[in-house]
Amino acid sequence: MDYSKPKKIFIVDDDTMLTEALRDYLTRKIQNEVRIFNTGEECLQNLNENPDFIVLDYYLNSVQKDAANGMEILQVIKKHYHQIHVIMLSSQERYSVALRTIQKGAEQYVIKDEDAFEKIAAMIADWE
């Protein structure tokens, strides 16, 4: 895989294993700048850093029940920072879910599976 130049990436997921693994994966070949947020709210507070990409979990309140879910965060991001590319990450394989996120402005929808990291990395790398 050819990674071109470093990008600033936010990963928003309450699953530590996933965020760590994804960060390692995305910074393996090129020094992408990756920040991890375990809740959507934290991510929103840091949007002024102007990331190129946000990898956003669809289901963000599995740990903190009162946390906002991915869809809500997505809408806020897109409302204020329309230029940020959002890659929606979800274990939902339902087409309707994917469509809904795309309708709300997500650029991509990735299902959490074995190939998810590779897909995300490829998307980020391919984006010019």
Place this chain on the structure above:
Amino acid sequence: MKRIFLLLTAITLIAPYSFSQKKGQDRIDSLLNRLPKAKEDTNKVVLLNDLCVTCYVINADEGIKYGHQALELSKKIQWEYGIAKAYNNMGINYHFAKTDYTKALDYYLKALKIFEESGAKNEIAKCFINIGDIYLRLSKPPKALEFYQKSLKLSQELGDKMAMQKVLLVIGFFYYNQSDSIKTMDYFFKSLKLNEELGNKTGLARAYSAIGGMYRQNKSGFIKARYYYDLALKNDEQAGNKSEIGYDNDYIGDLYRQERKYSKSLEYLFKGLKVHIELKEKRAVGYAYGVIAYVYFLMATDDNRSELYKMFGGRKASAIRMAREYADSAAAIHKETGDLYQLQDLYIYMSTCWEQIGDYKGALECYKNYITVRDSIFNLEKDKKIYQLSMKFEFDKKQTADSLQHATENHLNNLNLQKQKTFTYMGFLGMGLVAAMLFFVFRNFNNQRKSNVRLQAAQEEIIEQKERAEQSEKFKQQFLANMSHEIRTPMNAVMGMTNLLIDKNPRADQQHYLVGIKKSSDILLHIINEILDLSKIESGKMELEKIDFSLHDAVEQVLITLNHKADEKGLLLHSNIDNNIPDVLIGDPVRINQVLMNLAGNAIKFTEKGSVQIKIRLLDNDPASIFNLQFSIIDTGIGIPKDKLETVFESFSQANTSDTRKHGGTGLGLTISRQLVELHGGTISIESEEGAGTVFSFILGFEEGSAERLQQQINSDENIDGSILNGLKILVADDNEYNRIVAHDTLLSKCDVSILSASSGKEAIEALRYNDFDLILMDVQMPEMNGFEATKYIREDFASPKKDIPIIALTASVLRTDLDKCRLAGMNSYIPKPFNPSQLIRGIAEVMGIKIKTKDISYMKNGSQPSDYTNVTNLTYLENFCEGDTAKMKKYITIFVNSTPLLIEKLNAALLESDLSEIANQVHGFKTKFIMMGMNLAKDVANRLELTCRENANFEDVKQIVEELTQLLEIGTAELKNTFDG
């Protein structure tokens, strides 16, 4: 049978020429005649293009061929119109004959572009209709309508009323398909009005016919339907549309059937039939026969017998006989034309008909036929569906750009096509589902709903039955595996005690019997293991290891094991390994050994004199540095008859059943071998000459391994530091003296421990009562009191601290359930038998909380584990992921280990509140972690748990699976902790 009529109208309307093959052939003949005479290239192009479009009725491939000729010639003479026409006509072939809509669309669009450039508006209008039809078939009705409307508008601009009347009718049919009868009628009448203005009789006839069809659907619409059908007939007669006259008569005949005016119905149907026969319209003839048969039958069985009297003087049997005759003819023709849907309908109608008149034999016959046809349709549908899906996918790939833009409005304005592609790929599943849905919706509209509902119900039934069959097959396998396991446990006792008795100096005759028992139990155990292996492979649970191993060692092991058997028969058993093969390869030595053992053992079994050779040849090593090796097992035995060659790999089969008695064996060995080879990605083949011998061969690809790593692996086991156990007092309880000695000697050779032996559970308890030990190694199967009982006794009846003494089970079983039993009985851990020193030391250290010392950590690979021992975790994925960076690995393992208690806690909390969706969510979120830790089993269990929670919601089931998962998590966590605490 009603559905055929409207459908035919729709097809004949859009397609350039109607169904008549005769007409088509005549036209082709005349065109072919004219072709050589054409002087100008443009004329040739026109003729070729005509041929192209005419051919679609008879032979689309021919048509496309002519299209390409026209295309090339046009390009040569740079005649744009010719090019466009060629594209368009080839599109028609793909569209109507080959039903390859993506290709058709491609061609249409190419044609359209040129037409648009050259401003050929009437051609554009035609093209729009075709494209609209394609969108309709690709389940995009709004798009279809859009193009129809475009065509209509263009024709309006051009003032081309001929084109307008046609497209109006097409739009009418579009709304008919959308079940909007008001709009349907509206457009039909608009078309009618235009045709009246134009005085276009053909167009009038089509409109009348369509309107008649609409009225026919009303109960009281007979008069009006009849009126319009009559008008259609009259106009077709005046215009000389022969084929259409036939259909018009069919419609009227069928209309009378609906009105129960059977003699009238037959009158028209025969008229139509005559036309179809004249024009050699086979399909239509078939339909007509079917309807005629039906009418005869209805006549015979109608309560109102006046019609029957009119035609047959009231003789029911005569009418039935006619019905039979025509039905048979219809069936014959449907078969000839391959019209399965009609055939299916016919058979089921016939079946109900014959049943109604008490001809159960006939009914059953037809029903059987119906089932056969239905099955083939089902298969066809399946293929078609897959084809449709793939087509739809291709299509969507192209079209996502604008369809998504619709969906996401202006949010996605900055999205380029490349991103879309990736999205499409991911959304494929979803889109596929939508496509499948739309496909069925489309089919529903296209065919009459009723019969389609029936077809779908039938399909569902078939699918359901198939699933049930698969389920029961699964149960069978599960049962077999469970039974085998259940048998294995007592078998251990049988074998153990037999050995004990043999050791007790039995009399000669007793010795003889005991040896008999021993041999039989060996065979039985072997069979059971084979069944377990097979069920493991078939259920996909067999996983291949990828570790460094020495090929020579693997073969040598086979030779050593089998040598005595070969010696017994005076056979030469030898190996021949190509020197160019690197000795250390990466693969699963245990399984390769198993295959070679099976095949070579088999060869020895069936060879009386001569030799058995294991030959390994290097075929090639491709650029990816995969060494492709051909393994051949060559014997000079009895050989296998040619007709049996194919069946030898089937379960439980031997060339001759009588052989079983002579040669023994389950007949599973070859099946397993083949499955194992296939699991490795190879295929096994067999060559044999009766009396001369047999060669089994298979080709497998291996990567070269590292001798260094292999050595390290061996070293790490050999170099395990036994001194860590120094000073321990250990009680070894095993009834098998050999095992006791092994345990004893192994431990003493590696470490300075003191050991006391006991040969039964009872002895162990007594020993513990009067001595202090740090640890007990306890065999599970022992006479008098087995390991479980002894453990239970110690845990319940002893006082602290003795009651808490660590107990490690020594067990030959590696099945989860057995291991669970150990834990249930209160044992701390287990060591699978047969064990090697390092396993023993590691196992003891683990339970005692002593850190293991080795020179490196390569034991993290599961390489040194015994044959079918499977860890709950497998760090290969993680290792790859971290590229061997142990610090990173540790980070992940720590995250995992730390997160499991929380998960377990949450699961239990959710269980208490019976919050199934919470369980599902929690488990769902954990799946990536399982992947990272290589916990495939846990992942499967998690999947099952999630599914159960989301669908079935049987609380007891959920509870059980949660327990299962919890256990896996605990074992996994322990395994992971060990990996890094060492």
